[in-house]
Amino acid sequence: MQEFNNNIEERIWNYIDGSGSAEERSVIEELLEANREWKEKYHELLELHQLVQSSSLEEPSMRFTKNVMEEIAKYHIAPATKTYINKKIIWGIGTFFILLIVGFLIYGFGQIDWSAKGDSSSSWFDVSKIDFTKFFNNTYINIFLMLNIVLGLMFFDRYLASKRKKIQKEA
Amino acid sequence: MSTGPSDIEIISRVLKGDHNAYALLVERHKSYVFTLVLRFVKGREDAEEVSQDIFIKAYRSLADFKGAAKFSTWLYTIVNTTCITFLRKKKLEIHSLDNEQVFEVADSKDSGFSANQVEQKSRVGMVNHAIALLNPDDAEIITLFYKNEQSLEEIGQILGLETNTAKVRLHRARARLKEKMEKHFAEEVRDLN
Numbered sequence: 110m111q112e113f114n115n116n117i118e119e120r121i122w123n124y125i126d127g128s129g130s131a132e133e134r135s136v137i138e139e140l141l142e143a144n145r146e147w148k149e150k151y152h153e154l155l156e157l158h159q160l161v162q163s164s165s166l167e168e169p170s171m172r173f174t175k176n177v178m179e180e181i182a183k184y185h186i187a188p189a190t191k192t193y194i195n196k197k198i199i200w201g202i203g204t205f206f207i208l209l210i211v212g213f214l215i216y217g218f219g220q221i222d223w224s225a226k227g228d229s230s231s232s233w234f235d236v237s238k239i240d241f242t243k244f245f246n247n248t249y250i251n252i253f254l255m256l257n258i259v260l261g262l263m264f265f266d267r268y269l270a271s272k273r274k275k276i277q278k279e280a
Numbered sequence: 281m282s283t284g285p286s287d288i289e290i291i292s293r294v295l296k297g298d299h300n301a302y303a304l305l306v307e308r309h310k311s312y313v314f315t316l317v318l319r320f321v322k323g324r325e326d327a328e329e330v331s332q333d334i335f336i337k338a339y340r341s342l343a344d345f346k347g348a349a350k351f352s353t354w355l356y357t358i359v360n361t362t363c364i365t366f367l368r369k370k371k372l373e374i375h376s377l378d379n380e381q382v383f384e385v386a387d388s389k390d391s392g393f394s395a396n397q398v399e400q401k402s403r404v405g406m407v408n409h410a411i412a413l414l415n416p417d418d419a420e421i422i423t424l425f426y427k428n429e430q431s432l433e434e435i436g437q438i439l440g441l442e443t444n445t446a447k448v449r450l451h452r453a454r455a456r457l458k459e460k461m462e463k464h465f466a467e468e469v470r471d472l473n
Binding site: 118119122128153154157160161162163164165166167168169170173174176177178180181182184185186187188189190 | 299312328335342406408411455
């Protein structure tokens, strides 16, 4: 019953807001004409709708605008975000992570014994065959990771240096 | 909303260096912003401080306003995030919709609610008080829809919701407002009929 009432309310609210389709509106209009329960509910909700519409806005103090203008005098409009987000940095970070993932994948596939005869009922790709313990013990992987970190730090340093230059120029 | 230059025209003047033109935007939107902030922040002083902060943030980020949406929609997004941050920072007690004691305590203490009986009797006072009894999320969505002239699509943008979710939320908020009014203002509602 509660669900039925909620459904009626929802449909009437849509009708009041004018958000339903033309077909739905005509169905509601017919229901409002024929059904007393629907009509009562409609008047109830319409009354609430009009009451809320008639409520007023709250006003801040008289000095509000003056206060805001005094405050903003201390600030500058910041440049648009896209002017200081360097796309090269984003691409650099993206490349760094792609290289990292590709490195892991190459190493992972390198661990699989492709010549081994597998059971036909089992999957062709057996994850358990990958020796994950070697991932972080292998010297080459550590060197690869270190190189990536150094590369990342170099990119970050370049980004900070260019930002500092920009600020100095603006000053 | 009002006559005179459009919001976009004013913004372009401000961006070209006419900072004083920003006062026109503040004048035009201050009541809407303040009303919305009051749905989150209980207390006019705090609400005024937060509203001021919102206009300062909007001014500083004005170059990011692309005009894809209405300025008011963009501004209310700042209102929403600033109010949530304020509440998190201050850890203010939010007057929950289930917290029925709020109204009773307010009445028994002879605070602003009961002190202003004349206003309470009026339609405006009654609706405003009923909205104030709702939880901030419900109060916000009702205010955005009825007072701040935002469509359901725009409300969805402001709150980061799908339009249909915003619609469902609005329905639920109105149902809860109806409950509040029937519970606390039954007599006044009858008088108005």
